[in-house]
Amino acid sequence: MPRELRVLIGAAFCIALGYGLVAPVLPQLAHSFDVGTAAAAVIVSVFALARLVFAPAGGRLVERLGERPVYVAGVTIVGLSSLACAFAADYGQLLLFRGLGGLGSTMFTVSAMGLMIRLAPPRSRGRISSLYAGSFLLGNIAGPVLGGALGGLGLQVPFIVYGIMLILTAAVVLLRLPKRSLPHGADGGAPVVLSLREAFADSAYRAAIGSSFANGWAVLGVRVALVPLFATAALDAGPALAGIALAIFAVGNALILPVAGRLTDTFGRRPLILAGLALAGVATMVLGLVPVVWVFVVASVVAGVGAGLLGPAQQASVADVIGPERGSGRVLAVFQMAMDTGAIAGPVVAGLLVDALSYGWAFGITGAICLVATVPWLLARETLPARR
Template sequence: MTTPPGSGPVPAPDSEPMPREIWFLVVASFIVAMGYGLVAPVLPTYARSFGVGVTAATVVVSAFAFMRLVFAPVGGSLVGRLGPRVVYVTGLVVVALSTGASAFAGDYWQLLTFRGLGGIGSTMFTISAASLVIALAPVAKRGRASALFGSGFLLGNVLGPVLGAALSGLGLRAPFIIYGVGLLVAAALVAVFVRPSRAAREAAKARVDAPPTQPPMRVAEAMRDPAYRASLVSGFTHGWANMGVRMAIIPLFVVTVAGAGDWSPGVALASYAIGTLVTLRWSGRAIDRVGRRPLLMGGLAFSALTALLLGLSFHVVMVLVLCVLGGVAAAAIQPAQQAVLADVVGRERSGGPVVARSQMAMDTGTILGPIVSGVLVDSVGYAWAFGVAGVILLVGLLPWRTAPETLERTRPDHP
């Protein structure tokens, strides 16, 4: 039975163990991300192999995020109706099938269609994963739970490009087949092990499997919270620069401008992931102790600086160093965003639509970032694309200047 807010003490930060289900979600995220890290470096090149330009190649990246955006409201409703575990597994299977089909695309438009379909499944398991982490994480460890979940994804992003380099002789299509198989393995893992009957705590089981003790939070209610509104803006800017531009532009930039070899796109993306991975343990603890707002603001400012400097870099070593530093900045942004979302929704309520709207904000940035940047690259060059990304990140700082800190909402005396 869950304890109502304010009726008892909140456990000390290190006294309540991390539920076993979260560890299985971390393993699943690692498998998913390793395949994603395998595909991401070759996707722009694969798209261009069909005889299209940079802008069209970046649209393939944006198509995935566009379908995530369009389907997010439905995904949020499905989580409320079917439960997060069912939607999570179904979403992984959808992405697995569409990714495998991408390997056999006969032209650019088929590839674009298959990647778009994959976005539908992606938003299903992304919203479900966020809902599971919010429900299962101990209140005092929300930042660390988010960082732990993110570390599994990032470790996979590090090893994925390494695996891709080892398998480079298999061609551009093989990574999509391998990724599809990996997604099916991750789906089976979650289906078998992430079950309410295996919960480490009875309260966590109730939050995942039973109806909430309070009505679900509506988006209109969340929008009255200035912290939630600020998180939507910073999520959009994070999606633009650190998800969209990073995945679509840096792989092309490091080869075209820095003059590196075919190995460099994977190494550049892995460098970013390494920077995030080595910082997440510290940032997760800082988010739970110092607060969400300072980490978010510092991460956005530092990320903007690295983006601006990337546009002035013309040597592969400089690019790789800045990728690492950009990853360090992202390690402060992403788990803090997740912790704010958990604080806004609370542990006694479901918030599928609220989580979906947050995901939509980031996906909107992930869609627009590559498209606008691709147009800028084709017309005025890479420096402008990175410069605009840096300015967009600085815009994400503005609402946090006045938004409240949400860490205090985890205290037992908070209304």
């Protein structure tokens, strides 16, 4: 693996670890300004909303300035915003600084995907995507544990640690990822930009937009917002099971990620994406249909396996569409926006379904969205170069 990719994978772990550090204490910090629960929840959602709103501009920045400077700037902005959150004087400042963090987040997310596409060999894109996802997963698992411990020293401490960590990460990437290490365009100059019209003309990219939305809705949205509540309310299992509900999903994810990349580089992107969407969809439906603890555990693990199969193959497919010799800021931004839109809309719609009908309906609709997302992939082309 090229050294530059090892740098990016290590940076991904640090970023995810830091995000996990502040996650447990962020609502508590908002409450410290004497605001209600709804206002504390807004502090969490403003980050994702800022990512979604700024994504198109972030894509244009990548196309104009290049992936490396935008990546470094984005990580630095998130680091500085975290330090600012630690010293916020009131709720309004905290809301503003957290929103600025979302702006920086979309900058480094889009540019990181672009860097991975340009640096990863075509026949290894699945394996490298799985390593990148695995580093995020490990950081997300370890972060909340460390964040809870640091929060005991003061609610501001995790934010200070996160900010310093990200500024150091940006410096390492700046030094260890020289501009000359990035590939040029086909004529040796700056890469030609892939337009959105060209990208949407490709059946694989259109299908990836749909599966990205479904992944955001089910995995990043409903799973985080509803599964812990379901474990407590519907299963009557107490706070212990609610606390490990997300960890159960992560176990399935961690079990499959080491082999998912190799499978997608060997058998193609479409089979892994279809299998991942199907497993995640059916397992999510089962969650609401059979409110029994052991079924809940098994279904959560299976859903994690499905997400682990889907992620690397989906990202590798988008990378195949773009190729290493073309710029792709807006194309990647739209792909990321689809996921963020699902992550924002999913919990809201599913929560309304729970209030109006039941958890069964909420999980059933969520699983159905994953299954519907398989239809475009059944019609899409295989993008793995050896299997075109």
